[in-house]
Amino acid sequence: MASSTVTSSQSNRPPRPNLAFRRLRGQRSPAEFAAAIRRAGLEIGEQVSCDARYIGRVEAGEIRCPNYAYERVFLHMFPGRTLTDLGFAPRSSVRGRRAHDTEDAPLPHTTNRANATSETSRACEPYETRNPYDPYHPHDTYEESDVLRRAFMTGGGATVAAASLGPVGLAREAAAAQRPVHRPAPRPVHRAGASDAGALEEAVRRIRLLDDRHGADGLYRRAAAPLRAAYALLDAGATRQTTADRLYSGAGELAISVGWLAHDSGRFDDARSHYAEALATARMTGDPGLEAHAFCNTAFLARDAGRPREAVRAAQAAQRVARPVGSARLMSLLALREAGGWAGLADRVGCEQALARAQAFFQRGPSDADPEWMSFYGEAELEGLEAQCWSTLGDWPRAARHARRAAELQDPHFTRNIALYTAELADDLARGGRPDEAAVAGMRVLDLLEEVQSSRVQTMLAATARVLRPHRRATGVTAFLERHASAPRMA
Numbered sequence: 001m002a003s004s005t006v007t008s009s010q011s012n013r014p015p016r017p018n019l020a021f022r023r024l025r026g027q028r029s030p031a032e033f034a035a036a037i038r039r040a041g042l043e044i045g046e047q048v049s050c051d052a053r054y055i056g057r058v059e060a061g062e063i064r065c066p067n068y069a070y071e072r073v074f075l076h077m078f079p080g081r082t083l084t085d086l087g088f089a090p091r092s093s094v095r096g097r098r099a100h101d102t103e104d105a106p107l108p109h110t111t112n113r114a115n116a117t118s119e120t121s122r123a124c125e126p127y128e129t130r131n132p133y134d135p136y137h138p139h140d141t142y143e144e145s146d147v148l149r150r151a152f153m154t155g156g157g158a159t160v161a162a163a164s165l166g167p168v169g170l171a172r173e174a175a176a177a178q179r180p181v182h183r184p185a186p187r188p189v190h191r192a193g194a195s196d197a198g199a200l201e202e203a204v205r206r207i208r209l210l211d212d213r214h215g216a217d218g219l220y221r222r223a224a225a226p227l228r229a230a231y232a233l234l235d236a237g238a239t240r241q242t243t244a245d246r247l248y249s250g251a252g253e254l255a256i257s258v259g260w261l262a263h264d265s266g267r268f269d270d271a272r273s274h275y276a277e278a279l280a281t282a283r284m285t286g287d288p289g290l291e292a293h294a295f296c297n298t299a300f301l302a303r304d305a306g307r308p309r310e311a312v313r314a315a316q317a318a319q320r321v322a323r324p325v326g327s328a329r330l331m332s333l334l335a336l337r338e339a340g341g342w343a344g345l346a347d348r349v350g351c352e353q354a355l356a357r358a359q360a361f362f363q364r365g366p367s368d369a370d371p372e373w374m375s376f377y378g379e380a381e382l383e384g385l386e387a388q389c390w391s392t393l394g395d396w397p398r399a400a401r402h403a404r405r406a407a408e409l410q411d412p413h414f415t416r417n418i419a420l421y422t423a424e425l426a427d428d429l430a431r432g433g434r435p436d437e438a439a440v441a442g443m444r445v446l447d448l449l450e451e452v453q454s455s456r457v458q459t460m461l462a463a464t465a466r467v468l469r470p471h472r473r474a475t476g477v478t479a480f481l482e483r484h485a486s487a488p489r490m491a
Helices: 019-025 030-043 052-059 068-077 113-120 143-154 157-163 168-178 194-214 220-236 241-264 268-285 288-304 308-325 328-344 348-363 372-376 379-392 396-409 415-431 435-448 455-471 477-486
Strands: none
Touching: 019 052, 030 052, 030 068, 030 372, 052 372, 194 220, 194 241, 220 241, 241 268, 241 288, 268 288, 288 308, 288 328, 308 328, 328 348, 328 372, 328 379, 348 379, 379 396, 379 415, 396 415, 415 435, 415 455, 435 455, 435 477, 455 477
């Protein structure tokens, strides 16, 4: 029995922070550094799902050695350096160790509740464990994941991305947790462990990355299955409190991500339901970051659904609960959500005041407190959201200036956002009496729609086409209208 107790001093040794890696990040936030790593990966054909959480784990020393895909990306980013130069341990010194062997171990049975405090202890991960649900990481035993990896690496477009979305293992584990066992003697129900929490977090990252690249329409229905699986895992219970916290946080973020896919593809009722589910999860667990995120998206949805007063109230609620998070960038985004509501109410003064707050918070710069889901929020998004405010207020020239700047500043990784900002620009130019420039911008959007599926962008472009029809004699307008009319529409 004593052999079941972990006695190795190595397993209890706290992780050593990776200061070299932290220095390489410099003044960039974890989210910005993660975006740079993803871009570097694309340059050499490696699609790594790096985010702020991964950066935090590396800097904390929880990942002592990256997997081979990340190694190739890091060595490409920092030529002439070795993994040791980047603060990692030699691969030979950590190969084969797995932290989840400790973290997933069931809680020991004890008659003394005071001795159960180890339930909340967190084991360090000396070697980056391979996630069986990540199609970008190599696997030895998960044939399904290998098939998904090939689909991502060799396929193209949102159709392949959507087909590859579902974390098969996550759904399988959740189904096992819910399936009744018809046996004479009852058996314990499978309880979720750290690997399940990791799969859930990876599902959230995958959805966000695919949405950034391809838009929402091809992904929404596929994303519903992981969400059902996530809540099944919550119902099954967890082996540790730390795992339970990760599951609740992950389920809430997944509900928001799925809600956003519904929102961006025009399914407003579905989106409202998902956001409400995330808000309830946040309040049950006392998670201010998750609650602020849910209110943020609720405000955005209310604005798009024609309920501007609700948008203002939701954005203000988000700002109240977000203050303890300590992220100026989050407060900036929430002020922009409020500004969008004021614009919908035709309150120019209220809108300008909220925009000024958004700019002031943004100028404070990124910080380690910035939530990982905000990797999309940079100067381009700030400009794009301000453009939408001025467009709603009918100030077309001002809106066009901000929309143009947004499209120019946007990271190429966010293909969907480039299409969105360019569509905004085309519409503002058309309504501002510059049909020839609007047609040029509209053509660029049509080019982007070959790899992006977004009902929002298509709806905006259709509205622009209607505005341009009386201006067929302007240079380029007829060509744009004819191409737009022949472009395929999503069902």
